Amino acid sequence: MGNPFVRIDAESGRITVTVPVPDTGQGVRTAVAMMVAEELRVPVESLAIEQAEGDPDTYGPQMSANSNTMQRVHEPIRTAAATVRHLLVKAAARRWQVAEAECRAVDGFVRHGDSRFSYRELAEEAATLTPGEVELTPRDEWQVLGNPAVKRVDQDAIVTGRLAYAIDQASDLVAVIARPPWIGAAPTDFDATDVRDAEIVRLDNGFALLAEDTYTAIKARENLKTSWQGGFPDADSDQWLAELEAALPTGNTPSGEFIEKIFVTPMLAHAPMEPPTATAKVDGDAVTLWAPVQAPDLMRNLLAEDFATVRVIPTRAGGAFGRKFETDFVLEAVQLARHTGKTVKVLWTRDDDIQHDSYRPLSVHRVRATVNDEGLPVWRDHAVSTWPLSSMLDATSNPQMLKMMSAGKYPYDVPGETHFAITPPPIRTGFWRSVYAGQLVYADEMFLSGLEMAHNQVERRLRLLADQRVRKVLEAAAEAHDGEPQAVACHRDYGSVIAVIAETRHDGRTKITAAVDVGTALHPSGVRQQVEGAIMDAISVAQGARITVRQGKVVQKSFGDYPWARIGDTPEIEVAVVASDAPVGGLGELAYPAAAAALGFLSR
Amino acid sequence: MHRLHINGEIREVEADPETPLLWVLRDRLGLTGTKYGCGVGFCGVCTSIVDGQAFKPCQHTVADMAEQDVLTIEGVEDHPVQRAWLDEDVTQCGYCQPGQIMATIALLAKHPDPTDEDIDEALRDNICRCGTYPRIRKAIRNAVARMKAEA
Numbered sequence: 073m074g075n076p077f078v079r080i081d082a083e084s085g086r087i088t089v090t091v092p093v094p095d096t097g098q099g100v101r102t103a104v105a106m107m108v109a110e111e112l113r114v115p116v117e118s119l120a121i122e123q124a125e126g127d128p129d130t131y132g133p134q135m136s137a138n139s140n141t142m143q144r145v146h147e148p149i150r151t152a153a154a155t156v157r158h159l160l161v162k163a164a165a166r167r168w169q170v171a172e173a174e175c176r177a178v179d180g181f182v183r184h185g186d187s188r189f190s191y192r193e194l195a196e197e198a199a200t201l202t203p204g205e206v207e208l209t210p211r212d213e214w215q216v217l218g219n220p221a222v223k224r225v226d227q228d229a230i231v232t233g234r235l236a237y238a239i240d241q242a243s244d245l246v247a248v249i250a251r252p253p254w255i256g257a258a259p260t261d262f263d264a265t266d267v268r269d270a271e272i273v274r275l276d277n278g279f280a281l282l283a284e285d286t287y288t289a290i291k292a293r294e295n296l297k298t299s300w301q302g303g304f305p306d307a308d309s310d311q312w313l314a315e316l317e318a319a320l321p322t323g324n325t326p327s328g329e330f331i332e333k334i335f336v337t338p339m340l341a342h343a344p345m346e347p348p349t350a351t352a353k354v355d356g357d358a359v360t361l362w363a364p365v366q367a368p369d370l371m372r373n374l375l376a377e378d379f380a381t382v383r384v385i386p387t388r389a390g391g392a393f394g395r396k397f398e399t400d401f402v403l404e405a406v407q408l409a410r411h412t413g414k415t416v417k418v419l420w421t422r423d424d425d426i427q428h429d430s431y432r433p434l435s436v437h438r439v440r441a442t443v444n445d446e447g448l449p450v451w452r453d454h455a456v457s458t459w460p461l462s463s464m465l466d467a468t469s470n471p472q473m474l475k476m477m478s479a480g481k482y483p484y485d486v487p488g489e490t491h492f493a494i495t496p497p498p499i500r501t502g503f504w505r506s507v508y509a510g511q512l513v514y515a516d517e518m519f520l521s522g523l524e525m526a527h528n529q530v531e532r533r534l535r536l537l538a539d540q541r542v543r544k545v546l547e548a549a550a551e552a553h554d555g556e557p558q559a560v561a562c563h564r565d566y567g568s569v570i571a572v573i574a575e576t577r578h579d580g581r582t583k584i585t586a587a588v589d590v591g592t593a594l595h596p597s598g599v600r601q602q603v604e605g606a607i608m609d610a611i612s613v614a615q616g617a618r619i620t621v622r623q624g625k626v627v628q629k630s631f632g633d634y635p636w637a638r639i640g641d642t643p644e645i646e647v648a649v650v651a652s653d654a655p656v657g658g659l660g661e662l663a664y665p666a667a668a669a670a671l672g673f674l675s676r
Numbered sequence: 677m678h679r680l681h682i683n684g685e686i687r688e689v690e691a692d693p694e695t696p697l698l699w700v701l702r703d704r705l706g707l708t709g710t711k712y713g714c715g716v717g718f719c720g721v722c723t724s725i726v727d728g729q730a731f732k733p734c735q736h737t738v739a740d741m742a743e744q745d746v747l748t749i750e751g752v753e754d755h756p757v758q759r760a761w762l763d764e765d766v767t768q769c770g771y772c773q774p775g776q777i778m779a780t781i782a783l784l785a786k787h788p789d790p791t792d793e794d795i796d797e798a799l800r801d802n803i804c805r806c807g808t809y810p811r812i813r814k815a816i817r818n819a820v821a822r823m824k825a826e827a
Contacts, residue, residue: 097769097806223765230770231758231777233709233749240708286712287692287699345713345721345771345805390711390771391805422714597765601808605768608807631718631803640796642809 073159073199076130077152078108080160082199085180085192087112088120092131092149093141094368095123095226096392098660099598100141102225104149106595110209110216111153112191113178121225126368126384134369137397137503139566139658142594146656147208154206159198164189166197211592220596220649226388238364238387241351243417245271247408248289250279250296251428254624255499256303266295273411280408286419304498309339309434309621312498316436316457321471321491323438323455330451332440333522335515338618340432340504341634346390347425348401351417352409357381359406364389366397374399375406394503398430398463426634427626430502431619433459437515441486447525448535452488454516458508459497469494478512483564484520484536499621505609506661509565510668517561517669518676529560530573539564541589545650546571549587552648561669566658567591572607574643574670582611582643582674586663591654599659600647606663607645607671612637614671678738682707683751693739698722700738701748709749709774713803720802723775724748730782730798749774756826757781760819768806776802780816789820 073080079088089108095101101121109116124131133144157177164182165172167189174184181188216222229235252258262279264272270283270292279298283289313336350363358381365371368386375382389396405418420428435458441449460468467473471492478490490512504510520536521529530550537543542562549571550557559574568590575583586603593599617635620627628634680687682705689704696715701707701724710733713721717735724731725747733746752758757780767773776799783790783798790798795816804812 097771099768223762224767226770227762227765227767230767230773231761232753233707233774235770236708237711237771239712240702246703285699285703287695287703290715291692291694343805345719345769345803346711347713389769391769393805419712422716422719601765601768601806601811604810605807608804608809611807630714630716632716636803636805637807637809638796638801638803639799639809639812642813645810 073195074156075152077149078112078156080156080191080195082192082195085190085195086120087114087118087191088122090122090124092124092134092145093136094364094366094386094389096136096364096366096389096396098136098602099224099595100136103142103595103598104145105225106216106222107146107149108153110214111150112157114180116216116222116225118180123386126372126386128369128372135367136392137366139660139662142656143567143658146594150208151206154208155203158203158206159201160191160194162201163194163198217594218592218596222595223597235388237346237390238351238362239346239349239390239419241362241387241417243351244414245282245284245412245416246286246289247280247282247416247418248293248421249275249404249418249424250281250293250298251424252277252303253300254303254305255307255621257300258302260299260301262299263297267292271412272296273408275404275407280404282408282412282416290421303624305624307498307621307624312434313436316434316495319493319495320436320438320457321455321493323440323491324453324489325440326442326451328442330440330442331523332438333519335437335439335518337435337511337514339434340613340617341426341429341619341628342393342395342504343426343634343636344389344391344393344395347422348395348420349418350402350405351415352405353415354406354410354413359383361385361402361406362387363402363405364392364396365402366392371399371402393505395429397503423629426628426630430462430500432504432510433461433497433501435511437511439515439519441519443523446527447523448527448532449486449520449523452486454488454490454512456490456512457493457495458511459501460494461502462497462500463502474508478508481509481565482516483539483542483562484533485538486536505606506664509563509661509665513561513563513665514669514672517666518672521559521673528557530557533560533562541569541654542571545569545587545589548648548650549573549585552587552646553585555583559670559674561666563662563666565662567655568657568659568662570662570666572663572666572670574674576674584643584667585646585648586667587648587650588662589650589652589654590659591652591657593649594656596649599649602659603647603663604645607667608637608642609664610667610671611641611643613668614675615641678742680738680741680746681744682746683748689738691738693737695738697733697736697738697741697746701733707748707750711771711774713772718801720779721772721775723778723802725778725782728782728785730779749778752777752781755781756822757784757819760815760822763818764811764815766808766811766815768808772802772804776804776812780819784819784823788823790816
């Protein structure tokens with residue numbers, strides 16, 4: 073019996089949860105399992121967990137993006153599980169000829185007095201019944217949801233190396249691709265004299281080398297001589313920065329004196345530990361895909377334009393951060409599978425990943441304010457010059473649209489406007505954790521932090537904050553931070569709010585305290601993990617991770633010159649999850665902007 | 677034909693002698709717990725253990741591996757370090773964690789009670805892109821306590 077999200081096998085009694093959204097490390101499998109465990113009153117560990125294929129007709133939207141998975145899925149999944157519970161109770165009540173209200177579902181059994189039936193015994197009969205009104209378990213009765221002791225599922229498989237990721241998918245052939253040596257270069261010709269045991273396929277943007285194992289494919293690429301034409305061999309990111317600065321919108325100017333500062337945020341690569349990789353098999357007008365996609369629903373719809381039968385099987389992703397929302401690496405696998413008639417795994421090597429990513433756009437910010445006698449801002453203006461996102465050009469090329477998307481996120485009670493100038497991207501750009509908020513909040517908070525006044529970094533913000541939720545997290549962070557609040561930033565987004573305090577201690581070590589209100593925290597350990605992870609991203613960027621372009625080419629190649637944080641760079645981090653009655657909020661991208669701004673000011 | 681000692685077994689494989697051990701483990705022997713992250717020794721996700729020392733299979737060819745005892749994550753079972761990882765709810769995407777665990781096992785074999793500096797040094801080349809470092813550090817402390825209790 074069951075429904076698309078929860079089913080009980082009448083033979084074995086096994087309860088299977090189908091998770092509609094891919095797990096890229098954000099923990100959706102755990103959170104969804106917790107919802108089902110709560111409503112069915114069984115331990116999380118007793119559940120079998122499956123990953124849904126791309127099938128929006130059955131599962132609804134399946135994207136892992138925009139930090140809204142929990143907001144989107146918690147009601148449908150909890151309702152699906154509560155419906156199963158309700159039907160089991162109904163079946164038991166009928167057998168006993170008693171009122172449903174006298175029966176209780178606990179630990180895999182429906183009980184009435186001293187009698188009980190297991191879910192397994194009831195499953196077949198329950199499947200024939202029509203549900204009435206289903207009640208979700210009220211929050212004050214929760215045992216599993218909101219319980220900070222519940223740990224991530226799948227960890228046994230991770231710590232033993234058994235968890236299979238996209239890169240572990242078996243295939244007939246492995247493909248690596250010789251990619252353009254400068255931006256926009258088109259492949260013209262090749263010389264395969266030194267290539268062994270590999271097939272070469274010309275693509276629009278390069279040459280694919282397919283071999284029976286990964287190393288043979290990599291070596292074939294090393295030995296292939298290629299020629300290219302066109303593109304932008306002189307592209308230079310310093311030049312791009314100057315162009316963006318020149319394109320800054322006029323913005324507003326107040327009468328009288330004002331303070332003005334310029335801020336720049338760098339291009340960033342996603343660099344998930346598992347680089348982009350996907351495996352595809354094409355059989356006539358049918359395609360099967362195994363890939364770490366962030367949007368299996370959109371991928372299915374995209375492939376349905378070309379194929380009559382589409383299966384999109386989301387694998388576990390070794391990190392995503394927005395990179396695996398892109399379709400490039402997936403479509404390469406599909407194209408090569410169609411061309412060869414074999415199962416093909418495309419692997420981006422790390423230098424492919426760093427040098428041919430869809431980068432966070434470069435941005436220039438000019439922030440202006442007038443201040444009162446105390447030095448507090450009473451009027452502000454924020455002009456932004458940046459690029460749109462290549463994968464969403466229509467929406468993000470429109471300055472008015474970006475203005476709308478960022479509206480209402482500035483948490484302080486200072487009147488003002490944000491203006492965008494959007495110029496065409498000279499390099500591929502994409503969603504990078506927190507997207508434009510990572511840039512806007514950085515500039516706004518760096519500016520506020522830099523104003524000279526008697527009020528310290530916490531006090532000045534409290535003076536400007538009318539939003540009670542933001543005030544509360546800032547007060548909670550200040551309370552939890554036993555030290556000097558040298559750098560502070562706040563952010564509100566996705567129905568959640570956060571405050572971050574950073575300090576360099578006398579011994580030179582960094583201490584960071586974050587307080588977060590995500591509304592109803594369903595998976596508190598996961599909340600802390602997401603905040604800790606986003607703070608570590610901010611550490612990396614504050615320490616200088618950035619992408620630059622010289623002579624048409626991304627300068628950085630790997631983790632040697634794209635210096636992501638190491639364990640020794642880890643500050644002392646404390647995360648306070650503030651109790652809240654607000655509805656379920658989003659989180660994955662909430663912490664980065666505030667952390668980046670606080671750490672940016674600390675390391676200025 | 678290369679004769680390898682992997683996880684206490686002798687495995688014979690045909691491969692180009694220049695093939696990095698990483699790809700032999702993954703593509704020929706099906707030991708996919710050893711991950712690919714960069715191929716140039718900067719990221720540590722392939723970290724394994726050879727003769728008790730942390731070792732990067734992407735940096736050594738299969739031809740160099742004769743007579744060396746290689747331990748991969750598949751050869752580690754119910755180790756206190758793995759249990760500590762579960763206790764501290766360390767993982768997010770999990771991709772780097774077999775490497776982090778192997779680096780930690782090698783560290784604790786050498787330094788049963790490591791300082792923070794020992795940890796920073798031993799795991800310097802093991803990147804976690806999800807930022808689980810605070811929990812990794814806690815898990816290492818947890819593993820130290822477990823191993824002391826078991827000793």
